[in-house]
Amino acid sequence: MEIRLELFVLFAACGLVTLIPRILPFLLMHGLTLPRLLTDWLSFIPVCLLSALFFQNLLVAQSGGYPTLSLLHLTASVPTVLVAVTSKSLSFTVITGVLSMALLRIFL
Amino acid sequence: MNASFQAGIKACLPTVLGYLGIGFSAGIVGRAAGLSPLEIGLMSLLIYAGAAQFIITSLLLLNSPFSAIILTTFIVNSRHLLMSMTLAPRVKSRHHLDRFGIGALLTDESFAVAMNTSLKRPLDAPFMHGLNITAYLSWIASTVLGALVGSWFPDPERFGLDFALTAMFIGLLYLQFESERSRIALNGLLLVLVFLLLYISMRYLSPELAVLFATMIAASIGVVISRWKSA
Secondary structure (H helix, E strand, O other): OOOOHHHHHHHHHHHHHHHHHHHHHHHHOOOOOOOHHHHHHHHOHHHHHHHHHHHHHHEEEEOOEEEEEOHHHHHHHHHHHHHHHHHOOHHHHHHHHHHHHHHHHHHO | OOHHHHHHHHHHHHHHHHHHHHHHHHHHHHHHOOOOHHHHHHHHHHOOOHHHHHHHHHHHHOOOOHHHHHHHHHHHHOHHHHHHHHHHHHEOOOOHHHHHHHHHOOOHHHHHHHHHHOOOOOEOHHHHHHHHHHHHHHHHHHHHHHHHHHHHOOOHHHHOHHHHHHHHHHHHHHHHHHHOHHHHHHHHHHHHHHHHHHHHHOOOOOHHHHHHHHHHHHHHHHHHHHHHHHO
């Protein structure tokens, strides 16, 4: 088993461009009081970003047009959301999602 | 072992299942694209970003130039800047090495878990390290495992593993809604807005940039509405 040198270089470069946005705010934003407007804005980031990431998984990009909604993913989301709300457990939610998708793929 | 560090490990455990499902799939896909298990492990070690690793693998398969792969990785992972900006002021530690380590291992999932926890307890460095290192090791182990046994499961999608990520976002989003009950109506409105913004912007932008765009615009609208209501 080997590691190709050019892949090592590629992964290191990809790792570096991933690292910079991750660490910059941690190194720069401490010990200073942020303006209220910015902290208010940042307080909305979790809900907005997680919503966007969820919906991105339901939409299928189409070149030169609006995206389409994946009925398969939408259908699998229904039991997943229900279990998330009733169980409030991340583990059960993930298991339900994977099982729902597996069952849908068997029967469709 | 430090109690905060242990609490961090415990807080991570519910997401480990998600990492296993997605990491396992990433390992299988990488193997199918001609990467060795060691190379797949190296990619997880150096890049540590689920969506980006899937994209890098598929671009390698298409023989894309390295410059295009690096640029794409940067765009896909630039959303970490938003998360890092949100989380950084809440993490108590002042040590540069601690802060570097916490930022370096930030993921969508660890971000959501940390934000959720920050309402119940202070986010100190040991807690963040416990959370991050557990996630990091789970991710590396599951991608390598997927690479090693991948040939037995030629089609991970058949087992629904690809949906582990979506399901995790659903669970994390719900927990975030739960912890912000005082503005549940506003958050519900923002959820709908994000969908509309994402739908429209995906016509003009790549899905990753559309996610950034929709998030930033919806958060701005959130600020305007909350100020207008309290004025």
